[in-house]
Amino acid sequence: MSHSSHSAHSHFGWGSGGGVTTADGPRRVLLVILAVLAVATIAGLVALWPSHARVEHAEAGAPKVAHNVTFPVGTIEIIQNSCPGYFSSGTAEHLSGPGDSRACQLAKVRVDSGDAAGTSIVLPVLWPYSKAGLAVGDQVKLMQTPTPKGAAVQSDAQNGQIASGKGSSFQVYGVVRNQPILWWVIAFAVAVIAVGALRGALALVALGFAGATIAFFTLPSLISGSPGLAVGVCTAAAIMFVVIYLAHGVSIRSSVALLGTLVGVALTAGIAQLMVATTHLTGVPDDTTSTISTVTSAIDFRGLLTCAIIIAGLGALNDITVTQASAVWELRIAAPSMSRGQLFASAMRIGRDHIASTIYTIVFAYVGTALAVLVTIYLYKRSVFDLLSYDDISTEVVRTLCSSIGLILAMPVTTGLAILLLPVHGTQRRPAPAAA
Incomplete structure (x- = not known):
């Protein structure tokens, strides 16, 4: 051979x-x-190969959220497709067409993490999250902003916020999708x-x-x-x-x-x-x-x-x-x-x-x-x-x-x-x- x-x-x-x-x-x-x-x-x-010093310098210069602002997770307990009383006259309160940016849902959310854990709050869910198909049991990411001392505890519906008894205001910041995405990754694998x-x-x-x-x-x-x-x-x-x-x-x-x-x-x-x-x-x-x-x-x-x-x-x-x-x-x-x-x-x-x-x-x-x-x-x-x-x-x-x-x-x-x-x-x- x-x-x-x-x-x-x-x-x-x-x-x-x-x-x-x-x-x-x-x-x-x-x-x-x-x-x-x-x-x-x-x-x-x-x-x-990257310079870690330069990377850390860039990370330090990244825009930061305001002092004491946190992002706890909350679970929806009740949700309805309208926001009665949360908007001024002439603004839609009910869900309408698929792309209507005025659409609003009203949700009762239990805060699961952070210093307000265990508290239930009621707040409007504004567009685009109001069109995400949210239901009872779904988790949302909240933005918790401290209320200035001496400020009245009241709702701020135009910003999608409502104050809690702990002196903070909350608004829906995102949807927690970790679990469903993980299941789809597993299905793919x-x-x-x-x-x-x-x-x-x-x-x-x-x-x-x-x-x-x-x-x-x-x-x-x-x-x-x-x-x-x-x-x-x-x-x-x-x-x-x-x-x-x-x-x-x-x-x-x-x-x-x-x-x-x-x-x-x-x-x-x-x-x-x-x-x-x-x-x-x-x-x-x-x-x-x-x-x-x-x-x-x-x-x-x-x-x-x-x-x-x-x-x-x-x-x-x-x-x-x-x-x-x-x-x-x-x-x-x-x-x-x-x-x-x-x-x-x-x-x-x-x-x-x-x-x-x-x-x-x-x-x-x-x-x-x-x-x-x-x-x-x-x-x-x-x-x-x-x-x-x-x-x-x-x-x-x-x-x-x-x-x-x-x-x-x-x-x-x-x-x-x-x-x-x-x-x-x-x-x-x-x-x-x-x-x-």
């Missing part, structure tokens, strides 16, 4: 990809490139594991790693003032190195998908940088980013936008590259006599269909996210070109275009890399591994 054929049966998986013989030279080149990129990623993480078995469980672990990377590296690095482009690329590379091998196994097939993904990340990063510059986006499309600017001046908001674009496209990009690598492998197994040119043409046909559906997915996802903005556009009958002058609209357009162009270019690159690893003809079948 030749050296090439022997190495193709490496028990660790580097020499094969699901029973397909790979060429020695290209395989070694692939692994060397990935090793270099892994070292570069680690070096980037070390160089960009059960569905993933039930259908995906071991692969599904490993995908959840990979997702957890991605979240930890963003929480402990990406966010504090951006707050520390690190360049958004570099942070985005390092974040994406670190996540993909772990996610692809963890979710799809250690093999040459996965390595091809990884390299294709990293090439796609680099292309997306370059295109994002160019598009943000040429479209003159500020990176401050909404009130949230405006608020950040009052906390710290270290963040480059255009870099923050570039980083966001890179991360936003990771899922679809990974989907495309893994599918293309698998398509080439399966085509080689099904038709071992096909030439490299024929394999490339067949895999590209599969990729084009996948590209079309993936682009729809990206666009529809952004349309769904921005549906409220689109409704506003429709109501004011503004032209699309006029609306592109607004950062929030233009940001979503640029984000969609960058993600789409990046994955479109990554598809033929990944396909070509997979083809280069295969000999001109032939495949060797091995017993298929047990299903995960």
Whole structure:
């Protein structure tokens, strides 16, 4: 048996990809490139590791609530769909249409935490919480504000507040959703594991790693003032190195998908940088980013936008590259006599269909996210070109275009890399591994 054929049966998986013989030279080149990129990623993480002093300084500068204001949790004991006596003449007291911001409910709430725990208070529930479908037993987040000494204990219905006997006024500040969201997360995990078995469980672990990377590296690095482009690329590379091998196994097939993904990340990063510059986006499309600017001046908001674009496209990009690598492998197994040119043409046909559906997915996802903005556009009958002058609209357009162009270019690159690893003809079948 030749050296090439022997190495193709490496028990660790580097020499094969699901029973397909790979060429020695290209395989070694692939692994060397990935090793270099892994070292570069680690070096980037070390160089960009956040300064905790800067993060703490930014946190200290974050706007604080007024002195002695607290946010206890309360449980609804009684609720009715009207607020008799709480509003001046001419203001709606009853629930009306779905979008009526005057809608009000009157609730008796038992305070469950804080210095007023055990107290029951009656207060109006104003829009939008009055349209949240609240019922008896639901929990709400309250804002408790101390009443100035000597002030009369009375209701302040215009602000949705009513004073308690402990010298504080309360208002509904939010809805406690921890438990229902936790149950839906559990349902999601059960569905993933039930259908995906071991692969599904490993995908959840990979997702957890991605979240930890963003929480402990990406966010504090951006707050520390690190360049958004570099942070985005390092974040994406670190996540993909772990996610692809963890979710799809250690093999040459996965390595091809990884390299294709990293090439796609680099292309997306370059295109994002160019598009943000040429479209003159500020990176401050909404009130949230405006608020950040009052906390710290270290963040480059255009870099923050570039980083966001890179991360936003990771899922679809990974989907495309893994599918293309698998398509080439399966085509080689099904038709071992096909030439490299024929394999490339067949895999590209599969990729084009996948590209079309993936682009729809990206666009529809952004349309769904921005549906409220689109409704506003429709109501004011503004032209699309006029609306592109607004950062929030233009940001979503640029984000969609960058993600789409990046994955479109990554598809033929990944396909070509997979083809280069295969000999001109032939495949060797091995017993298929047990299903995960």
